[in-house]
Amino acid sequence: MDTILVIDDDSNICWAFEQFLQDLNYNVLIASNSEDGLRLAAEHQPDLVLLDVQLPGMSGLEALQQFKSLHTKMQVVVMSAYDNIANTIQSMSLQAFDFLPKPIDLKQVKSILERISQLQQARRSISATSERISVKSSPQLIGQSQQMLEVWKMIGIMAANSMTVLIEGENGTGKGVVARAIHNNSSRRHNPFIIVDCGALPDNLLESELFGYEAGAFTGAQKKGKLGKFELANSGTLFLDEIGNMSSALQMRLLRTLQDSEIERLGGTRSVAINARVIAATNLILEKSVKNGHFREDLYYRLKQVPIALPPLRKRSQDISMLAQHFLEQSSIELNRHFYGIEDQCLALFQNYHWPGNVRELENAIKSAAVLSRSDVILPDHLPSEIRNFVSFNLDTENLRGTLFDETFELAVRKILDSPNTLSDQNNLYKTLTNSLDKELILALRQETDNNYSKMAKLLGISRTTLWQKIKTLQI
Numbered sequence: 001m002d003t004i005l006v007i008d009d010d011s012n013i014c015w016a017f018e019q020f021l022q023d024l025n026y027n028v029l030i031a032s033n034s035e036d037g038l039r040l041a042a043e044h045q046p047d048l049v050l051l052d053v054q055l056p057g058m059s060g061l062e063a064l065q066q067f068k069s070l071h072t073k074m075q076v077v078v079m080s081a082y083d084n085i086a087n088t089i090q091s092m093s094l095q096a097f098d099f100l101p102k103p104i105d106l107k108q109v110k111s112i113l114e115r116i117s118q119l120q121q122a123r124r125s126i127s128a129t130s131e132r133i134s135v136k137s138s139p140q141l142i143g144q145s146q147q148m149l150e151v152w153k154m155i156g157i158m159a160a161n162s163m164t165v166l167i168e169g170e171n172g173t174g175k176g177v178v179a180r181a182i183h184n185n186s187s188r189r190h191n192p193f194i195i196v197d198c199g200a201l202p203d204n205l206l207e208s209e210l211f212g213y214e215a216g217a218f219t220g221a222q223k224k225g226k227l228g229k230f231e232l233a234n235s236g237t238l239f240l241d242e243i244g245n246m247s248s249a250l251q252m253r254l255l256r257t258l259q260d261s262e263i264e265r266l267g268g269t270r271s272v273a274i275n276a277r278v279i280a281a282t283n284l285i286l287e288k289s290v291k292n293g294h295f296r297e298d299l300y301y302r303l304k305q306v307p308i309a310l311p312p313l314r315k316r317s318q319d320i321s322m323l324a325q326h327f328l329e330q331s332s333i334e335l336n337r338h339f340y341g342i343e344d345q346c347l348a349l350f351q352n353y354h355w356p357g358n359v360r361e362l363e364n365a366i367k368s369a370a371v372l373s374r375s376d377v378i379l380p381d382h383l384p385s386e387i388r389n390f391v392s393f394n395l396d397t398e399n400l401r402g403t404l405f406d407e408t409f410e411l412a413v414r415k416i417l418d419s420p421n422t423l424s425d426q427n428n429l430y431k432t433l434t435n436s437l438d439k440e441l442i443l444a445l446r447q448e449t450d451n452n453y454s455k456m457a458k459l460l461g462i463s464r465t466t467l468w469q470k471i472k473t474l475q476i
Helices: 011-025 034-044 058-069 082-093 106-125 146-159 174-183 205-211 248-260 286-289 295-302 315-333 345-352 358-372 403-417 422-451 453-462 464-474
Strands: 004-008 027-031 046-053 075-080 098-101 165-168 191-198 237-241 277-282 305-310
Touching: 004 011, 004 034, 011 027, 011 422, 027 034, 027 106, 034 046, 034 058, 046 058, 058 075, 082 098, 098 106, 106 345, 146 174, 146 305, 146 358, 165 174, 174 191, 174 237, 174 277, 174 422, 191 205, 205 248, 248 295, 286 295, 315 345, 315 358, 422 453, 422 464, 453 464
Parallel strands: 004 027, 004 046, 046 075, 075 098, 165 277, 165 305, 191 237, 237 277
Antiparallel strands: none
């Protein structure tokens, strides 16, 4: 950053800024009103504008709007000694980089200069040739990893027929996106795609939603009856999300429907033929649900004619930067703002993070950062704290000691000591600390081993029985 423009009608403030900024080796331009400031900005293209609100003629806030529309990369910091709450809110809503209350704290000014310098360095580090993804073409199907290549292949294969599909994957991995992609690429694409969340409705409502009902079938039923989702999805696709939450009674009825391709409405006396392709999805491991008696085995195998397993985001790290760029471009459209890109350190943090919420969590993180960013680059400060502060565990047992473990231990200790209840419970401090560290370690290993308890016990150097006792005691 080389040039800074100061716009203030107080000559003493302008002189003080000029001395301070020149000592830091910046070129300084001075204007006493908005009109002169806009003219100087057009001539010299300063990197930063320090803009007072109360100015003769055009107000600082009016000038701010012109600065942001005429000079999109120019950062503007608003200053004011009057009505700080209202001015702060309005300034930030008009995309000011920051707001400085008067009297000016030079430490705050230095902090702003450092942040803008970081921003400019990040902008330079972002490759001008980095891949851009059009949100208009295949907006949801993003990824080039080998795991996702196999998923794209399966979408193509299943789009060519009408067999039942079971999509398995953790929450946020994109099961609904894959289901819709199968439908959109199939011969049924011009017919309805109907979604039913089996985990969001109680049994009686879910049954009437799926199969419909005749007039007077139950108290509160519509006089003319109602078509169910199976009938509404005729010649199209019915997507049954979170099917693992369906009750045993409804599982039995669904099995008969899939076998016979017909339904009977609630309160009805005749069968109705249906022609809806069924795609089911679950975040559970249905094979385990079958073994513990929570899901019917016959329905499981009927649904699992062709399974598609979606990998968690932590297992397809190659796709993270591409997905992040895609979500940033979506945010650009939604916020009507241009974004240059994502700083490299952010991408490094993304690679390090374990993403328990998968692609949906990444999407939310990027969109939140886009809203919080006061510039056209996403920086680490804009990211959620859980991503910035995450400490990754290396599962090589030799490396569980040393710097990384020390950092994790220090974080756990700091977290406990900062708790408001710690000092009032001094006699149990050691127990509290060890339990907290045990919990953090087990939770981290759960993510890294995909809930492989044998591997977790081996890494911890304890038996599976001891591990289970710890999990029960800590209520994990």
